[in-house]
Amino acid sequence: MKLHIPKPHDAVSCTGLCYREINRFFKVYAQTIVxxxxxxxxxxxxxxxxxxxxINTINGIPFPTFLGAGLVMMTIIQNSFxxxxxxxxxxxxxxxxxxxxxxPISSFSVVFAFTIGGIVRGLVTGAACLIIFxxxxxxxxxxxxxxxxxxxxxxxxxxxxxxxxxxxxxKWDHNAAFTNFIITPLSFLSGTFYSIERLPPFFHQLSLYNxxxxxxxxxxxxxxxxxxxxxxxxxxxxxxxxxALFALATRLFHVGWRIKx
Numbered sequence: 001m002k003l004h005i006p007k008p009h010d011a012v013s014c015t016g017l018c019y020r021e022i023n024r025f026f027k028v029y030a031q032t033i034v035x036x037x038x039x040x041x042x043x044x045x046x047x048x049x050x051x052x053x054x055i056n057t058i059n060g061i062p063f064p065t066f067l068g069a070g071l072v073m074m075t076i077i078q079n080s081f082x083x084x085x086x087x088x089x090x091x092x093x094x095x096x097x098x099x100x101x102x103x104p105i106s107s108f109s110v111v112f113a114f115t116i117g118g119i120v121r122g123l124v125t126g127a128a129c130l131i132i133f134x135x136x137x138x139x140x141x142x143x144x145x146x147x148x149x150x151x152x153x154x155x156x157x158x159x160x161x162x163x164x165x166x167x168x169x170x171k172w173d174h175n176a177a178f179t180n181f182i183i184t185p186l187s188f189l190s191g192t193f194y195s196i197e198r199l200p201p202f203f204h205q206l207s208l209y210n211x212x213x214x215x216x217x218x219x220x221x222x223x224x225x226x227x228x229x230x231x232x233x234x235x236x237x238x239x240x241x242x243x244a245l246f247a248l249a250t251r252l253f254h255v256g257w258r259i260k261x
Contacts, residue, residue, distance in 0.1 A: 014109035017100075021117025025083055032079070036125045037132065040075045044068060044136055047193065058195050059226040068137040069220040070192035072129045073154060077215060080122035080155040081183055084114045084162030089175050092166065097259055107254035111163060111246060118159025119152065126151065139223040146222030146231055153238040154215030158183075160245045167252055167259065186212045196228050211241050 025032040048064050058066040091097040100110065130139075141147070161183075169175040190212035196204050207213050214234035221227035253259070 010104065010106050010109050013103055013105035014113050017105065017110065017113035018116045021083070021087060021113055022120050024087060025117070025121045032083070032121060033125055033128065036075050036079050037128050040071045040129045041132055043071055044133060048136060059197075059228070061224050061226050062138065064136045065138050065224055066195075066220070066226070067193060068133040069139070069223045070190075070216050072126050072133065073150070073216045073219040074187050074190070074192045075129050076122035076126035076151060077154050077158040077212065078183065078187060079125045080118035081158040081162040081165070081179070083118040083121040084159045085165045085169075085175055085179070086162075087117065088114060088163055088166035089169055089172065092169075092259060093172065101256070101259070107250050110253055111160065111249045114163045115156050115159040115246070118162060119155040122155035122158070123151065126155075140225060141223060142225035143222045143231075146218060146235075148222075149235055150215055150218035150222060150231075150238070153235065153242060154212075154219065157211060157215065157238060157242050157245065160242065160249050163249050164245065164252070167249070167257060170258065186210055189213075190216050191228060192216055211238060214238055 044064070044067060047067055051063065055063045057063060088097075091100060165175055165178040169178065189207065190210055191207065196207045196213065199207065208229065214229065214237050217228050218231045218234040218238075221231045
């Protein structure tokens, strides 16, 4: 495999791999789409009903609206990660990774295709959550372009991270450990359920290094106009993280890290 921008024949293979990644999660939609939506709806129902008498607004917007924006973005990024991680892990576990390694497709295109698959799954689940949350929320769509930008950057960042997780994992337990000890904590410590302005100084500063926070905060700003950080800085921060991780994932796959004996 060569590390390069796709050529015409490579682009065809990349398109086929993108289709495979998207079609794969649609085939098991009850697990990949319906399940995450139900989970997000349960979070919304439990938090809104249990805290409606103690928390009315956060940063000047109704709590259900604040929470809803965070839950939508959290659903997007978690499912983008899960799609890439589970797909590549399955290929490694069942030995079909050899087909991918021998195919006429560059490492750049492989990472790109897995990223697209993760983004699409994140978009599908996120859009469904937005629709279901309509009775609970009152989104003003303050900056639609920011909504789009942070959705794509957040979803792509986690899709690439899922690819890296699967590369590193030698068995299913490794991938589960990465999810349990890195992805889930970063998701819950990202300001999904609260404003980081309420945190003690140390944890407030710590949150500013969490890319999940910028994805959720920027997405919430686009929907409601409320933000804990500068959304423009968040855009550049996420873009830099995306470029760095994409380059890393492409290089590691190119050299066959943990996939070639």
